[in-house]
Amino acid sequence: MGKDNASDLQAFILVGFSDWPGLEKILFAVILIFYILTLVGNTAIILLLVVDVRLHTPMYFFLGNLSFLDLCFTTSIAPQLLWNMWGPEKTITYHGCVAQLYMYMVLGSTECILLVVMSYDRYVAICRPLYYTAVMHPRLCLKLVTVAWCCGFLNSFIMCPQTMQLSRCGRRRVDHFLCEMPALIAMSCEETVLMEALTFALGMALLLVPLSLILISYGVIAAAVLRMKSAAGRKKAFHTCSSHLTVVSLFYGTIIYVYLKPANSYSQDQGKFLTLFYTIVTPSINPLIYTLRNKDVKGAMKKLLGWLHAKENCLT
Template sequence: MWSQVMENDSTSAFEGFILVGFSDRPHLELILFVVVLTFYLLTLLGNMTIILLSVVDSRLHTPMYFFLANLSFLDMCFTTGSIPQMLYNLRGADKTISYLGCAIQLYFVLALGGVECVLLAVMAYDRYAAVCKPLHYTVIMHPRLCGQLASVAWLSGFGNSLIMAPQTLMLPRCGHRRVDHFLCEMPALIGMACVDTMTLEALAFALAIFIILAPLILILISYGYIAQAVLRIKSAAGRKKAFNTCSSHLIVVSLFYGTIIYMYLQPANTYSQDQGKFLTLFYTIVTPSVNPLIYTLRNKDVKEAMKKVLGKGEAKVE
């Protein structure tokens, strides 16, 4: 019995997987192709702009924009790791992905999602230091600490994926190749298994406490102190400035965590594939594309830096 399972799994590993995606809704595929491609191009343009501005404008050489540039680079990597394959599968009848391609995609989706959880918590701490400890901000958030915090975020995400991705891929699937999703995501792959996955789900939940819930708790604690500090500010202008400093980050946190908690903190047997697909579509293409817009529209420094760069470009043309 076991040898038959292993033989079937070896065959499916050689042949790769079939990403079902939205093939049950063929009338949506062309529309989704155009929408996904548009959002992907906007993601690349918006996040490359943020990174460029944070490098060329000296006024943006601060911890806040250092972490924002990290977030922009992260979003570009996250979308590039999943969207090209999605576009390929949406444009025609071929829905396949190689076993290696699926493994790489799973690893990076898990890793970069984990990095973003921790990075958002680091950014919340940065906002706490800026609002609650303004006189000591430059001392607290010195370049070395910023580099160390960013490194912790990246190492945490990739370390988590190094544990979960191989465990997920090694599950016996009894020859099943059809992944009821448009990318190789952990809940969908666990749902294909033909063995009891309770142990793996328990491990995933335990790691999610450290990668998802712990950063969220730190974010909530940081903003609890920030709210207290803002309420103590007497001037309306001062409160508005403090609110503008934090509101963009709060919006991004809400968008990201609203979907990621639903995706990874529920048992696989209660997981709705259709809801999962559209939620994954949201945090894969929508959130990374609107992040630069949120920070740009609500940030005076970024808008001034953009005007400065565009002004230089016009001067050179003339």
Template sequence: MGRDNDSYQQAFILVGFSDRPQLEVILFAFVLVFYILALVGNSAIIFLSIMDTRLHTPMYFFLGNLSFLDLCFTTSIAPQLLWNLWGPEKTITYQGCVAQLYTYMVLGSTECVLLAVMSYDRYVAVCRPLHYTVVMHPHLCLQLVIVSWFCGFLNSFVMCPQTMQLSRCGRHKVDHFLCEMPALIAMSCEDTMLVEAFAFVLGVALLLVPLSLILISYGMISATVLRIKSAAGCKKAFNTCSSHLTVVSLFYGTIIYMYLQPANSYSQDQGKFLTLFYTIVTPSVNPLIYTLRNKDVKGAMRKLLKGEKEDREA
């Protein structure tokens, strides 16, 4: 089937929330606040995990990588969204759309796998505490992070070209606030069954498989915790895992709904708000979830602030 050249090179119009002008003002303030929170919170965790030697452990190595992912993830979307919400200009160049789609899919897919890696780390910490330092050695931790990134790049390099090469018959209005795969597939004027099938298979591989591993890890963790007789031991195990389990619930709950359904049954309005949640809100609340109950991170923060205060007094 021939493909129109304008389907490739024409700039796209990100419709976003332009049909609700009053809502755009509220969303601009909402996105700006949460983007600043994401920048500050995730940057703080990365900085602390590097500077404080007490945080040079596998758990904080993975947490630092998650914060870096969240930082890049929200930055690949929020500035363009703020620009579109602020004024009447809603366009994004074809090249910008491609770059956003690739970046968005690499980072999102990588995070899916990384969350599974972090659940394995928690499994070893709770179920095999005496072997923790032997099992989770630095070389293995680095390998697991590399595998996570490899899966993210593989998914993006398979799905993005297929999505962008679909014929759109001159259509250039994307009914979303970012160049997102389901929205771009839905605007195609050709049969997208094969692309949707690829997307579904990769979605199962990168969403349901990691989620299954997470559930298995926490099932074994739960069995171990139930055998712990001391209340203090149970509380420690719960505190170790509760933050990660909360983040997993927030991230997977929305993203599975988004990507494991056919594009023709995709509700754009619902999809926009769900995407807004897991691309803007979740990356900003993750640092809070991990720090509010975490004595090590709060201790590192107090140590840093105390050191700066002493330097000023000196």
């Protein structure tokens, strides 16, 4: 192995928020709280969907997958981030950086496609309610989720090796709090125009195309809802879709800005806070969005808590 290649395998320094020592301690506490909320909230939803047979429907099957994705997505970032923010060491091993980049890309890309799948489920439920059971059968649901995961792995397997093979000429400082693709590309000491073009093209395919499909689905749904004669029916349809639309807005609104904004107008510090929002904050509030607006999930939670309380009384 040559000297340059050996230096490229050294540990990276994640700069993160070390330029603001006072803010770093505050962020540590905030991130820890949001990470705990993510763990508790998403694990609770997954458990509810497993134990309550009333929630064994396509919509909740997709919701369970979203919760699992959010749980893994934040866990791929938060522990390393908290460790680096707590102590003076800001390093991550080369192989740890590779693993984080792969996981981050797989999970983020999969969520982009899964949100499209969830919008299609809402389209069928509202626009073709009589055919919902026949269309959204378990085999199709499983296939749609499999396609989402395959797209995530495919994107990661294309982009991650290309990113890590760029020459860095011994540079080790990553101007971010995680091994994110744009930050790693920016470290390179070689020409990256083609890499940036490929990143932009895949970003269009995995961000703007899915978002366009979601907006088209909800355009059709909105037209169908407006044609409903029953006010109760319109209200129910609105509540069914509003949770998903809120999640889509939070996720896509920040990630599109980070990945599709022109490089010459991109602020790295601003990008850090936006990335922090969609990787740490959004996964923690998704369970709240769904449980606060969803009677079925709240009913399942009350039933489970009542069962646990009754069992505790029996034991005592």
